[in-house]
Amino acid sequence: MLNVLKIAVRNLARFGRRTLLTSSLITLGIVGVLLFVAVSGSFKTIMIGQFTDSMLGHLEVHRKGYVASIDSLPLNLNMQPAMVAKVEQALQGMDTVEAYSERIKLGAMFSNFTETTSIRINGVDPAKEIATTPLLPGRLIGEKRAGALLNPGEILIPELIARGMKVKAGDTVVLVATNRDGSVNGKTFTVAGVLQSVSGPSGKDGYITLEDARSLLRMKEAEVSEIAIRLKNPAQLDAVYAQLSKELGAVAGPGTATATGSGDKPASAGGGGGGLEVHTWADLSPFSSIVRMIDLLAVFIKIMMVSIVLIAVMNVMVMAVYERIREIGTISAIGTPPRRILSLFLTEGLLLGAGGAALGTAISLAAIYALNIWKVTVHFGMGQAILLSPAVSVRDIVTIVAMVVIMALLASLQPAWKASRMDPVRALGHV
Amino acid sequence: MKAAMPLIRAERLVKTYRTGEVEVHAVRGVDFAIESKSFVVFVGPSGSGKTTLLNMIGCLDHPTSGKLTVIDTDVGQLGRRAAANFRGEHIGFVFQDFNLIPVLTVYENIEYPLIMVQDWPEKKRREQVMRLLEAVGMSGQAGKRPDQISGGQKQRVAVARALATNAQLVLADEPTANLDHDTAYRVIELMKKMRDEFGTTFVFSTHDPKIMGAAEVVFTLEDGGISKPSEKALEKAEAVHA
Ligand SMILES: Nc1ncnc2c1ncn2[C@@H]1O[C@H](COP(=O)(O)OP(=O)(O)OP(=O)(O)O)[C@@H](O)[C@H]1O
Numbered sequence: 001m002l003n004v005l006k007i008a009v010r011n012l013a014r015f016g017r018r019t020l021l022t023s024s025l026i027t028l029g030i031v032g033v034l035l036f037v038a039v040s041g042s043f044k045t046i047m048i049g050q051f052t053d054s055m056l057g058h059l060e061v062h063r064k065g066y067v068a069s070i071d072s073l074p075l076n077l078n079m080q081p082a083m084v085a086k087v088e089q090a091l092q093g094m095d096t097v098e099a100y101s102e103r104i105k106l107g108a109m110f111s112n113f114t115e116t117t118s119i120r121i122n123g124v125d126p127a128k129e130i131a132t133t134p135l136l137p138g139r140l141i142g143e144k145r146a147g148a149l150l151n152p153g154e155i156l157i158p159e160l161i162a163r164g165m166k167v168k169a170g171d172t173v174v175l176v177a178t179n180r181d182g183s184v185n186g187k188t189f190t191v192a193g194v195l196q197s198v199s200g201p202s203g204k205d206g207y208i209t210l211e212d213a214r215s216l217l218r219m220k221e222a223e224v225s226e227i228a229i230r231l232k233n234p235a236q237l238d239a240v241y242a243q244l245s246k247e248l249g250a251v252a253g254p255g256t257a258t259a260t261g262s263g264d265k266p267a268s269a270g271g272g273g274g275g276l277e278v279h280t281w282a283d284l285s286p287f288s289s290i291v292r293m294i295d296l297l298a299v300f301i302k303i304m305m306v307s308i309v310l311i312a313v314m315n316v317m318v319m320a321v322y323e324r325i326r327e328i329g330t331i332s333a334i335g336t337p338p339r340r341i342l343s344l345f346l347t348e349g350l351l352l353g354a355g356g357a358a359l360g361t362a363i364s365l366a367a368i369y370a371l372n373i374w375k376v377t378v379h380f381g382m383g384q385a386i387l388l389s390p391a392v393s394v395r396d397i398v399t400i401v402a403m404v405v406i407m408a409l410l411a412s413l414q415p416a417w418k419a420s421r422m423d424p425v426r427a428l429g430h431v
Numbered sequence: 432m433k434a435a436m437p438l439i440r441a442e443r444l445v446k447t448y449r450t451g452e453v454e455v456h457a458v459r460g461v462d463f464a465i466e467s468k469s470f471v472v473f474v475g476p477s478g479s480g481k482t483t484l485l486n487m488i489g490c491l492d493h494p495t496s497g498k499l500t501v502i503d504t505d506v507g508q509l510g511r512r513a514a515a516n517f518r519g520e521h522i523g524f525v526f527q528d529f530n531l532i533p534v535l536t537v538y539e540n541i542e543y544p545l546i547m548v549q550d551w552p553e554k555k556r557r558e559q560v561m562r563l564l565e566a567v568g569m570s571g572q573a574g575k576r577p578d579q580i581s582g583g584q585k586q587r588v589a590v591a592r593a594l595a596t597n598a599q600l601v602l603a604d605e606p607t608a609n610l611d612h613d614t615a616y617r618v619i620e621l622m623k624k625m626r627d628e629f630g631t632t633f634v635f636s637t638h639d640p641k642i643m644g645a646a647e648v649v650f651t652l653e654d655g656g657i658s659k660p661s662e663k664a665l666e667k668a669e670a671v672h673a
């Protein structure tokens with residue numbers, strides 16, 4: 001086998017310029033793909049980070065059915081305290097979870113005493129919310145005041161309402177909300193700050209404290225609309241999602257029954273939406289379709305690269321076989337088994353692909369390293385410039401290199417097969 | 432004493448090429464026998480069927496009819512793969528255009544069949560190649576590529592390659608056609624010397640009457656038939672049957 005390799009290398013070296021040209025084409029393809037994967041991956045990570053870190057969290061837990069009718073923020077689908085306790089217990093047992101934050105979501109009327117508009121409000125524990133969505137404080141417009149982001153009796157209002165209603169920090173406003181029994185209640189708040197809008201769900205919501213939300217809604221129990229969860233490592237999303245879904249699935253049984261207080265019939269416990277459900281940020285955000293587009297684009301670029309490899313290698317190998325017909329006739333005449341001839345040309349194609357792939361990987365890694373040193377920034381939405389930190393995983397590299405090598409093999413298969421099947425007399429007579 | 436089975440025996444051997452409507456009778460029912468360790472030439476003008484005959488003996492081509500036995504094997508019946516095995520096992524080839532592998536050195540060209548056709552262990556390979564390099568007088572050029580040596584030298588290397596696997600039979604179709612007369616003569620002499628040294632049967636072809644003089648058995652081909660065995664062939668045949 002070593003000798004097949006040696007002959008293949010020498011033949012490639014013999015037509016050095018052609019070999020160089022072809023392998024640089026493959027190199028170019030690999031560089032294109034790896035750079036795209038690295039940069040788009042970084043871009044994706046940043047965009048996803050914007051959603052997960054400024055409003056959604058990585059995962060959210062709701063009562064079953066809540067998300068389906070999330071537009072109306074249904075108060076009757078809030079989680080009961082016992083359910084919340086179960087979720088918290090599950091989360092505290094998972095070391096993949098960095099933080100979580102309970103929220104009460106409600107729709108209210110917002111009044112500056114002269115005008116009224118509707119507003120969506122999140123009632124949160126500010127410390128837990130910041131731990132779960134660390135970019136939230138960064139969305140504050142204007143000077144940061146000293147002390148807590150949000151105190152009881154205060155409200156953070158979205159930019160759009162601040163502008164439309166001409167309200168600024170320090171002003172007093174009124175929120176009026178209808179609770180689940182239909183009774184109306186009002187409460188005054190001091191504007192603690194104005195939040196920059198971000199695109200996506202909850203990107204234009206106001207924030208008050210959890211206690212204020214409960215008193216505004218006159219809740220008797222410590223209900224919660226959703227629990228947002230932040231992971232230590234976003235890459236573990238799928239695993240944590242699966243684990244949490246499993247654990248909370250168990251809660252949905254007898255646990256739910258106790259929670260809703262209808263103890264004797266666990267199966268139908270809680271009536272409509274008795275159980276809990278877990279959603280990833282992607283389930284909750286329209287941005288996931290953009291992510292899918294980026295992924296699709298990557299697939300497309302990979303297909304292009306694969307085609308380049310296929311055509312380039314096939315072209316060279318067809319030529320290599322054609323040029324060496326007499327040589328093939330010779331080695332076939334003296335008794336070289338067809339499979340050896342096959343492997344001779346396959347090895348040549350393989351080396352061509354592998355060489356180009358190795359060089360391409362090296363160049364890509366260098367380029368990615370350079371991009372990280374030069375600090376390329378992008379502007380996303382209205383936010384400040386965000387530093388791209390492109391990176392490729394070993395898995396990406398291995399997959400792409402494997403793809404190229406397999407394609408190079410496939411591309412040489414037909415010419416190599418033809419060479420191995422050649423009739424020696426006719427091949428020897430070839431001029 | 433009865434003579435042993437000849438190395439090659441042809442009986443009413445026929446090869447007809449058919450291209451569309453046209454039939455070319457390249458070999459028209461020839462009979463001959465070639466003894467082991469003999470030094471045989473087929474002579475004849477262009478188109479007389481020399482290449483066709485050698486290709487059939489070398490299992491590169493099938494006879495149309497008749498019987499051809501080479502080293503106790505009915506080679507007319509061999510399939511593609513069996514023929515390739517048979518060639519690799521028993522037959523060495525020397526070509527008119529030398530046909531050395533351009534990317535391999537002289538040494539590696541001789542070594543080639545020991546790696547790619549048969550699987551010789553490294554040490555045995557080296558011994559065999561060194562011995563052959565010595566025998567064909569190319570020891571000093573072992574590291575050179577084919578394009579760095581002369582035509583005569585290339586053909587010496589080709590002879591060494593043909594002998595590498597200890598083949599019993601070496602076939603050479605016009606091995607001297609691309610060489611000047613002196614060089615040609617020396618290559619033929621080398622082949623004869625190899626026959627003496629290794630006991631290999633050499634069968635070659637030429638249309639050069641001066642070269643044929645070096646052969647011990649001469650078959651003259653004319654339009655696909657063997658016209659008459661030469662003097663030497665008769666002498667040899669008598670000697671064998673005596
Ligand atoms: N593949 C083929 N198809 C058709 N006819 C062929 C084929 N090969 C050889 N012939 C014909 O068979 C006859 C014998 O050819 P062959 O090549 O055996 O002659 P040769 O004695 O080797 O000639 P030369 O000295 O020119 O090499 C010629 O008439 C030739 O045209």
Ligand SMILES: [Mg+2]
Pocket residue numbers: 481482483604605
């Ligand atoms: Mg000929």
